[in-house]
Amino acid sequence: MAQSKVEMFSKDEILLADIAKALSHPARIKILKILTDKNVCMCGDIVDLMPLAQSTVSQHLKELKRVGLIEGEIEGPKTCYCLSQKALQTARADFSKLFSKICKC
Amino acid sequence: MAQSKVEMFSKDEILLADIAKALSHPARIKILKILTDKNVCMCGDIVDLMPLAQSTVSQHLKELKRVGLIEGEIEGPKTCYCLSQKALQTARADFSKLFSKICKC
DNA sequence: AACGTATATCGTAAATATACGATTAAAAAT
């Protein structure tokens, strides 16, 4: 990318695009599903269920945390991850709003 | 990216992630909104409403076309773009399905 | 036929994303 022109768009557009970005990799979709099934989950449990290296999974978790969709609580050497239902509600509403606007029915 | 591991995930996850990717830039969100307002729109009209160069807008249109969210019909030297309501319905349903799964309420 | 208009594509630069192994840090277990 040359210089970013992102600031030339509306807050809403930037925010939704950012959430979409967080959802734009199948690994991250899968992580959200895993956290749904397990409710609360150690990082290692997630890694075991993913076809990716531990450091790569950690990066994906970081991206999901960046936009707030998940939360991680450090418990000793372990980290417990869970979904942020609040952030998910907001994301859901934002996508709904977009599709309501652009879908005819 | 090193080699892609995308094929290690489910079809559903890959598909949804791909749609999310198409929505992961504010310019593309804005284009969808413009097409909603104008219904059908020449490329140049879109370019005029965007803070980006013509070639850049063209690239964004290509990405939206790639995932099928918009369609472009060449009419002489011009190209008419419009939303694909069918693809939008599908995308909307796919996101709904994900959020239904991962949202508690 | 030459020119103008509209848009896609090419070439390119810079930023970001994805992936991995190695290392670090921090707490638990021995």
Next chain:
DNA sequence: ATTTTTAATCGTATATTTACGATATACGTT
């Protein structure tokens, strides 16, 4: 106190994305 376990971060390679100007293409107009 040392070792082990867990997970984040660092360093790095490669791929992809974003952006632009320049060029090519294709049609309409003069």
